[in-house]
Amino acid sequence: MKTIYLFICIVGLLMSSCATSKKSVRKGEANVRHELLDARTFKITKFARDKTYGYSEDNPVKVGGGMEGPLNEQRFLNALAGPNGEKVTYKRQGSCCPFKTPNALFGDSGVLDMYEVIIEGSSEKIILYLNMYDSETLQVPVGFTLRK
Template identity: 25%
Template sequence: MKRLTFAIMAVLLSLSCASRVVNPLLDVKPAQKASYGYTADDPIRIGYTGDRQKNIRFCYNYMECLQTTDGIPLQIISRASVPDPKNEPGNKGPLGFIPRRWGGELWGGILDQYSLIAEGSPDTLSLFFDIYHKEPLLIPIGLEYIAPVKDSTSSE
């Protein structure tokens, strides 16, 4: 009887500790700084998941939700890697891709720059992403964000 009670308690405890994965694309707030996302000094920091391709896909998913304040969707026309200005000689930041001694986390050193264009407009805009450091996602000033529809048929 004690074993049965213990087994039931263990199962209930393990089920009550289950966590839910939250999609960060569902809760995005507007940025307060005009430079957020538009300059290499203030990039959109999405954090490193351990898989660079996953991080790049996350950037694409985020940008697919952006549009101009007039409701015009943005189209990605190019992607490039640019140096992180915080890692320039003379700055106090670390240089290059040096793993931390005990944490294994990369310090960074490279940002992803995406050039986007609004449909029907000759003007381009650039967004900078830091895939090695994480902060809450925000919406750059001058853009609107349309949250993705949560697919109720998926098992995720």
């Protein structure tokens, strides 16, 4: 009897610890294929008008890629330059914001990756949210240009 009670308590604890109150991120298109400028850089031709694109967990940049997801995140960031063509550097800050996706590597959930982006000559630290599971046509976020 004690064993059954203990089992029920453990299962209940595990189920409640996996719950999340975060809202789901909008889903991407059915895996858009991205063109490469070179092996480490995406060719991007569109510029975002939406000021939340990439800056909000509700509107992340969807680079897709599955197993190539981390490389696709780098390919996207490598394409960016500052507003006047300045060099940018970036560093992954971690993951956040769980969401449901049909493109997950395991199960039906993914997380966003947060990157700190610094524009050369500026002390401002910009956080961009990237989704490596879903993909859509890539755009340059407001405040950035393309690397030459």
